[in-house]
Amino acid sequence: MGKYKGKIVGFPGDLLSIITKKYPINNFLETGTNLGDTAEWACNKFNVVYTCEPSGHFYNLALKRLNKYKNCNLYNLDSLSFFNSIMESLLGNSIFWLDSHYNVDELSYGKSVENPLIKEVEYISKLNGDKYIVIDDFRQMLFPDEPTYVHGWPPLYKIINALNLLSDNFVMAVPDCLISLPNKCIPIIRKYRKRIRRFE
Numbered sequence: 447m448g449k450y451k452g453k454i455v456g457f458p459g460d461l462l463s464i465i466t467k468k469y470p471i472n473n474f475l476e477t478g479t480n481l482g483d484t485a486e487w488a489c490n491k492f493n494v495v496y497t498c499e500p501s502g503h504f505y506n507l508a509l510k511r512l513n514k515y516k517n518c519n520l521y522n523l524d525s526l527s528f529f530n531s532i533m534e535s536l537l538g539n540s541i542f543w544l545d546s547h548y549n550v551d552e553l554s555y556g557k558s559v560e561n562p563l564i565k566e567v568e569y570i571s572k573l574n575g576d577k578y579i580v581i582d583d584f585r586q587m588l589f590p591d592e593p594t595y596v597h598g599w600p601p602l603y604k605i606i607n608a609l610n611l612l613s614d615n616f617v618m619a620v621p622d623c624l625i626s627l628p629n630k631c632i633p634i635i636r637k638y639r640k641r642i643r644r645f646e
């Protein structure tokens with residue numbers, strides 16, 4: 447996820463807005479808050495937002511920005527500790543925006559730890575209820591900056607295998623994200639795909 451001319455790019459917010467109108471989704475969960483760009487977008491759309499940032503530097507910047515949103519729950523934790531802290535108290539359906547990775551920035555967390563994506567997906571697969579998962583940076587999974595996976599994403603086949611644990615969901619890519627949505631969203635995706643095709 448990034449910003450271009452002040453706009454969030456790479457994040458399929460338009461698709462999530464369409465889905466949320468049809469299916470009630472109470473919570474937005476994000477791993478890797480960074481500066482809080484997407485968290486702020488979500489605070490204006492969802493009843494409750496949970497987001498985590500283990501880097502003290504980015505946590506403090508995000509805290510200043512997101513403090514005014516009463517529905518925002520920001521944690522200074524890595525994603526797996528964050529999941530352990532909140533999952534039991536989660537009510538209703540949730541969107542998971544998985545974006546916790548080292549950001550080629552000394553102040554970013556994660557340079558010397560394993561990318562947590564597979565464990566995050568395995569964790570989510572065990573939860574009850576509908577799961578709407580959006581994973582950022584699909585292009586990096588196809589053509590990584592770091593082909594040995596040391597600081598980057600796990601191999602794509604491992605990510606897909608983990609997503610296949612969610613048997614009631616289907617998996618596809620929307621431009622720079624890998625998504626796993628409940629099968630009932632297939633008609634929405636068909637319409638969305640047609641709309642995107644008009645701009646291709």
Ligand SMILES: C[S@@+](CC[C@H](N)C(=O)[O-])C[C@H]1O[C@@H](n2cnc3c(N)ncnc32)[C@H](O)[C@@H]1O
Nearest residue numbers: 447478480483484524525545546547554555556
């Ligand atoms: C690309 S940025 C996130 C951008 C943000 N999600 C957005 O949409 O605006 C990635 C962030 O993940 C954080 N991070 C790295 N490893 C993490 C982990 N294990 N758990 C949670 N966050 C992590 C980094 O410190 C960095 O701030």
